Amino acid sequence: MHELIENPVEEPPSTADEPPGTKADVPAYLWNDWRWQMRHAVRTADQLSRYINLTPDERAALDTPGRLRMQITPFVAGLMDRDDPHCPIRRQLVPTVAEFMSCPDTVADSLHEEEQSPVPGLVHRYPDRVLLLATTLCAAYCRHCTRSRLVGKGAGAGVRDWDAALEYIAAHPEIRDVLVSGGDPLTLADRVLERLLSGLRAIPHVEVIRIGTRVPFFLPQRITPELTDLLRRYHPLWINVHFNHPKELAPEVEAALNRLADAGIPLGSQSVLLAGINDCPAVIKALGQRLVRNRVRPYYLYQCDLVEGAAHFRTPVAKGIEIMESLRGHTSGFAIPQYVIDAPNGGGKVPILPNYLISMSDTHVVVRNYEGMISSYAQPTDYPGHDREHCEYCNGRQGVSALLSGQKDAIRPEGWQCSHVKHDA
Numbered sequence: 001m002h003e004l005i006e007n008p009v010e011e012p013p014s015t016a017d018e019p020p021g022t023k024a025d026v027p028a029y030l031w032n033d034w035r036w037q038m039r040h041a042v043r044t045a046d047q048l049s050r051y052i053n054l055t056p057d058e059r060a061a062l063d064t065p066g067r068l069r070m071q072i073t074p075f076v077a078g079l080m081d082r083d084d085p086h087c088p089i090r091r092q093l094v095p096t097v098a099e100f101m102s103c104p105d106t107v108a109d110s111l112h113e114e115e116q117s118p119v120p121g122l123v124h125r126y127p128d129r130v131l132l133l134a135t136t137l138c139a140a141y142c143r144h145c146t147r148s149r150l151v152g153k154g155a156g157a158g159v160r161d162w163d164a165a166l167e168y169i170a171a172h173p174e175i176r177d178v179l180v181s182g183g184d185p186l187t188l189a190d191r192v193l194e195r196l197l198s199g200l201r202a203i204p205h206v207e208v209i210r211i212g213t214r215v216p217f218f219l220p221q222r223i224t225p226e227l228t229d230l231l232r233r234y235h236p237l238w239i240n241v242h243f244n245h246p247k248e249l250a251p252e253v254e255a256a257l258n259r260l261a262d263a264g265i266p267l268g269s270q271s272v273l274l275a276g277i278n279d280c281p282a283v284i285k286a287l288g289q290r291l292v293r294n295r296v297r298p299y300y301l302y303q304c305d306l307v308e309g310a311a312h313f314r315t316p317v318a319k320g321i322e323i324m325e326s327l328r329g330h331t332s333g334f335a336i337p338q339y340v341i342d343a344p345n346g347g348g349k350v351p352i353l354p355n356y357l358i359s360m361s362d363t364h365v366v367v368r369n370y371e372g373m374i375s376s377y378a379q380p381t382d383y384p385g386h387d388r389e390h391c392e393y394c395n396g397r398q399g400v401s402a403l404l405s406g407q408k409d410a411i412r413p414e415g416w417q418c419s420h421v422k423h424d425a
């Protein structure tokens with residue numbers, strides 16, 4: 001209960017008789033206060049209509065009891081185009097009727113996180129790192145949310161579960177990287193967040209802490225000097241923000257990113273490829289360039305997950321390949337994200353790229369560049385192979401990597417034995 005009181009997002013939602021204001025009619029000291037922004041988040045059609053002229057479709061969606069509640073900070077509501085329903089910020093945050101249409105390919109938990117969760121609030125999918133869901137609350141809710149099954153549903157369920165998660169991490173020395181996400185961990189009050197970070201730092205084998213957050217966009221006021229002072233005490237600490245469109249980088253957002261970067265925090269950005277929002281090579285290129293100007297390195301570009309309510313945001317994978325083709329060579333390498341499909345059934349992130357390798361012989365590799373130029377790379381003919389004897393890092397390899405080193409000679413799908421190996425009766 002203690003935690004819940006300290007978590008400001010637990011305060012009662014704003015009511016219709018206290019409508020949120022726009023920047024023009026709210027005193028700056030309130031507008032710039034992140035708690036004021038949270039308390040006055042837009043949650044009803046009436047409140048929203050102070051910022052934008054709702055279309056009949058948006059109104060109908062807001063009148064339908066939702067799977068994922070609407071919540072938009074006044075700051076972000078003010079960035080939305082009043083009249084254009086195609087505004088990329090509006091499209092990400094204001095529900096439309098399309099999200100209620102069922103699609104046979106989508107499910108609530110498309111990444112099978114529940115199955116890969118050893119204790120509540122923790123997902124352990126990869127050998128050396130875990131995902132910790134610190135809270136179920138966000139400053140605003142993205143209509144394409146991958147965790148819409150969990151987020152925005154009242155009390156911050158994650159908070160109660162930290163002890164079990166910390167115990168699990170402490171008991172697993174192979175975990176060297178903890179990704180704190182949610183919900184959005186930066187909606188937690190400083191003291192609550194600090195309790196989690198110090199709990200993680202007390203575990204000697206946790207080398208890197210990462211925070212996944214969209215607060216620098218939704219609530220840049222939250223990136224206070226007190227917060228950056230707190231975060232810098234837990235280095236090495238990395239932050240991944242979620243940006244989908246260059247329009248999101250308003251001056252206040254850029255200033256918040258600057259404060260984080262000045263605290264020595266390496267910043268990355270994860271984006272989701274979304275139909276009607278950023279399904280354009282020029283938009284993704286402009287986004288990457290805008291991000292690196294703000295010391296944010298584009299990290300992943302996700303193919304939209306097969307999550308319920310987000311089917312209308314999906315593009316064909318071909319769109320992502322087309323976008324990647326328009327980036328490599330055309331702009332700075334560090335402005336290019338890795339395009340991935342987070343494979344359904346808990347398969348994890350799989351990189352997808354255009355083909356640059358045209359062909360090869362035992363002596364030459366033929367590649368093509370972004371311009372279509374085809375070149376031949378002469379391979380060494382006298383490579384002795386890696387000297388494993390004298391390499392202190394060489395150890396057991398797993399998965400397909402183990403096939404390459406000869407430690408394994410096959411990976412068989414489940415049930416393969418039954419259908420392929422003849423048993424004596």
Ligand SMILES: *Cc1c(COP(=O)(O)O)cnc(C)c1O
Pocket residue numbers: 123124125126129130131179349
């Ligand atoms: C994305 C993700 C990670 C982190 O993956 P990286 O490729 O290291 O960024 C870790 N655990 C889970 C469950 C994830 O979904």
